[in-house]
């Protein structure tokens with residue numbers, strides 16, 4: 001068993017990784033936790049049987065304790081990643097780092113340097129790589145059964161309610177508090193597209209804006225806060241209707257410090273950011289953005305980030321010489337349509353996908369299993385989202401943002417970020 005310390009016992013650290021480790025055979029065992037919130041720390045201890053001397057209120061306390069674990073999972077919020085990952089690396093632990101790697105490119109590159117100097121192994125939780133849905137697409141493409149890839153398009157449909165929660169009212173709503181949305185939401189996609197195409201990305205361009213969740217689009221009569229708004233019982237984005245339903249877990253409980261209760265949520269939406277009118281918040285991240293990636297072979301790929309969608313999913317299209325692959329991650333639907341040469345005749349074939357229980361199409365559990373096997377004997381090297389592999393997605397995200405801010409200007413990608421095996 002590989003012994004894990006979870007840093008940050010919130011939605012990802014507790015409800016996803018610790019929960020999966022406790023219920024499935026993943027090759028990991030929970031050895032300790034670092035969590036400043038006492039309620040969360042003690043609940044974690046009880047739930048996963050962590051002894052009190054291995055439950056820490058701060059990273060410094062954990063790092064001052066003689067080593068008792070093999071790997072640290074960093075599951076804190078984005079702006080803390082750099083500092084925590086640098087300190088944990090310095091102490092010699094392997095790391096699974098939640099995405100994004102860091103909120104600036106210099107910090108991402110500094111972590112690469114830290115990994116080189118500390119000689120630890122850092123992996124990034126780009127979980128989609130490990131989802132059966134994406135793995136099937138990758139296998140189909142790699143087999144070349146249908147020829148070469150000619151185009152990839154991913155639509156990242158955030159979902160109107162998810163966007164309002166996280167990117168209008170929540171922690172990811174402002175680039176200066178965190179980072180641009182094309183990094184915080186789409187590093188997965190910018191990781192997957194070059195991986196599927198398996199070619200050098202040579203240039204990036206992007207356009208996008210905050211078009212809908214702006215004050216001029218507030219309906220007549222909308223108040224600053226939902227609790228005082230005349231439209232609160234009918235508005236699609238009403239915080240009173242959304243957060244005061246009798247449901248637990250994400251996203252409802254994230255608006256209050258633990259313990260969650262309807263009374264605490266009432267107070268949170270009366271006074272905190274989650275009760276703001278979605279057209280009158282202080283958000284500035286894009287609610288629509290399109291990225292164009294150009295590859296050395298001459299093909300290109302597109303990524304669309306969309307707030308105004310019915311559900312929270314990713315739709316993928318891959319065009320090959322002899323077939324079209326289309327899929328919807330959330331609906332677990334994947335189809336291959338080999339070309340028939342006959343007008344209007346389709347030969348659509350459903351690809352079987354296993355039942356999965358978690359929100360990333362099985363990617364969270366897939367990551368844990370692949371990572372433990374990789375740490376043990378080096379298998380899955382071609383899949384693993386190592387820090388070195390993952391940095392490219394962040395370079396592309398920062399370039400996309402620069403391009404967008406510059407009005408869609410085409411920006412070359414430095415050869416320094418080309419994976420070694422594609423050089424020459």
Ligand SMILES: NC(=O)c1ccc[n+]([C@@H]2O[C@H](COP(=O)([O-])OP(=O)(O)OC[C@H]3O[C@@H](n4cnc5c(N)ncnc54)[C@H](O)[C@@H]3O)[C@@H](O)[C@H]2O)c1
Pocket residue numbers: 007008009010011012013034035036037040058059075076077078080098099100125126127254360
């Ligand atoms: N891989 C994915 O697909 C995916 C999905 C969602 C979120 N994320 C990322 O996961 C990370 C965590 O998100 P979350 O929703 O679980 O956040 P969260 O707020 O639910 O949990 C973060 C926890 O970290 C604790 N914390 C804060 N400072 C700390 C410190 N210095 N040391 C230890 N603990 C500390 C907080 O008290 C909190 O309990 C974020 O970076 C987010 O972007 C990744």
